[in-house]
Amino acid sequence: MKTATINGKAASTAKTATQNACKLCNPLGACLAFRGIEKCVPFLHGSQGCATYIRRYLISHYKEPIDIASSNFNEETAVFGGSHNLQLGLKNVTQQYKPEVIGIATTCLSETIGDDVPMILKEYNAAMGDKAPLPVMIFASTPSYSGTHIDGFHAAVRSAVATLAEAGTKNNLVNIFPGMISPADIRYLKEILNAFGIPFVLLPDYSQTLDGGPWAEYHRIPPGGTPTHAIANTGSASASIEFGSTLEAKKSAAGYLEEKFGVPRRHLPLPIGIKASDRFFAELERLTEKPMPEIHEDERRRLVDAYADGHKYVFGKRAILYGEEDLVISMAAFLHEIGVLPVLCASGGKSGLMKKRLLELIPDLEDTGIKVRENVDFVDIEHEADELRPDLLIGNSKGFTMSKKHELPLIRIGFPIHDRFGGQRLHHLGYRGTQELFDRIVNTVIEGRQNSSSIGYTYM
Known part of the structure; x- marks a missing residue:
């Protein structure tokens, strides 16, 4: 509901149409x-x-x-x-x-x-x-x-x-349903699972079909993807790990397997940030009864060090965050973790669960002044930007017009990324993905300081 002025008096006007939707079909x-x-x-x-x-x-x-x-x-x-x-x-x-x-x-x-x-x-x-x-x-x-x-x-x-999926004798196979993530993140998840030495089925796997190498000849169906025989084995797995804060069991693959075949469903938010990544790795440690591989311990240590080094640049910055509900929720928790205030968490989705899930990850959500809005379009988000005065926009390419109009830097994540090269190779998940996101945010803030300075500087 918005207000308009008619004959000098305020009158409410109901919004009747979506303009530049913050979602896709x-x-x-x-x-x-x-x-x-x-x-x-x-x-x-x-x-x-x-x-x-x-x-x-x-x-x-x-x-x-x-x-x-x-x-x-x-x-x-x-x-x-x-x-x-x-x-x-x-x-x-x-x-x-x-x-x-x-x-x-x-x-x-x-x-x-x-x-x-x-x-x-x-x-x-x-x-x-x-x-x-x-x-x-x-x-x-x-x-x-x-x-x-x-x-x-x-x-x-x-x-x-x-x-x-078919019934079968239970084994130590683990199903991974990562949700709509980048091909780079899919490859990283497979790297993590292989490091733990755990047999797994990851569905869907478009890490090669949508980010493969050049072909000597055209393939009508590109190589890669989760084989059908592997999907058949999901019914005999020991557990399913499924990412998605707002994904309910009745709509999920892991939920189906739990109901139909008794495969336990482990429901986790997208592992973005140290806390969420720790939770994911702890689940793998529990399932495999193995400690975290040293390579990932090293990644975590480097990330903790980066947080300490970069904190002075990002602390207190204000960001508008938009996109898919699950990505927004996990990104908001990560921003809160590094001292950036996500003044608006917005999505075109309307699960009705965004605020509830955010409160689970950010208990002081309502005390910090974070606004949560579902079922919004970019006109709504732009109205909020006028009032909230953010330092950063974080989301997909569909926010570029708003970024340009308000002269705000846009940090591109998720899907779609149409106006930059390499969107399919961006990492978001785990310690490695968090490290890359943190570096990009810090460097965007530093670049903004340089560009706005009357004298400029070349040393940080």
Whole structure:
């Protein structure tokens, strides 16, 4: 609710539309998750425009070719249903790409007209019969008018597990569901797990499919991803570790495995900052009954030293933090840890859990003057910036216009990063990711001091 002046009197005006949303669409997240499954082709049941938009967004961030199939709705399909288009599209994709898996996500249009996708898939499988080996079909309901790209991401991961996981004799395997993180963070997590010597299944794994090397020839389906046989083994794991402060068990892959197969769910915030990373490493120590590997002890020691060295530059700085709810929550705790005040924690998501989870990580949240806002757009955030007078903006590239207008430095994290190179190789997690984030924040503050000084200086 905002106020306007009419004939010299204040009058309230209700906000009726989102302007420059602080979120992305539901099926985008599903397509990203599907790219983390080996030999999988993402398939949108909806219009070609939706697939083109999502491809453009993902390619701009990851700098990799990304194919997303579509059932290509038209006017007739929108009225009479998309069953024929979906079945024809699945047949064409199977013939052209020869995938082992097709990940199907719905769009606004197919959800609005009420297409029963599971029934259509049954009809398709029955019609194909024994004509050829059919790929595994993983379906996630992802209407764009409900939720965000993070919801679509988790829906796709849960559906993959629900489709493929099998019961088995319990072993020391650990499932890792890291959420929507960078390919660099995925590689780092695998490095940590290998250092502990623990067998694991990490889903999804797009560390190679969306950040691989050059090809001698074009691959319609890039190499990499979590194999289907590995996903099948998740039902016999000893535990699941799942990152995501606002992710509820009923919507999560780990929650499904706990309910269906009795695999314990370990639910942790994203390990950003020393405290959160300690919590993650402690969980690995408990599961493996092994101490933290020396290489990571060294990383932690260097990070503690960096905190001491850089504290004088960042203490008392004010930041507006925005983006995906889970990333904002963990980043806010990290900023609080280093003495930066996140004066506004904002997200386009609306789980209703942001403030509660922030209070768990920052008990003095309400005493520090930190504002928490869900379901906001960048117009809302910009209004807050006028009043809160921050020193820094921290979030994705969608905040650049606000950054430029208010002459505030923007520290880019998360997704999407469209106006800088290497967004897919940014670390955020663990001691290493925290170190890189801390260095970037400190150097941004120092650069701001240099640029605003009337005389300048070259020595710190």
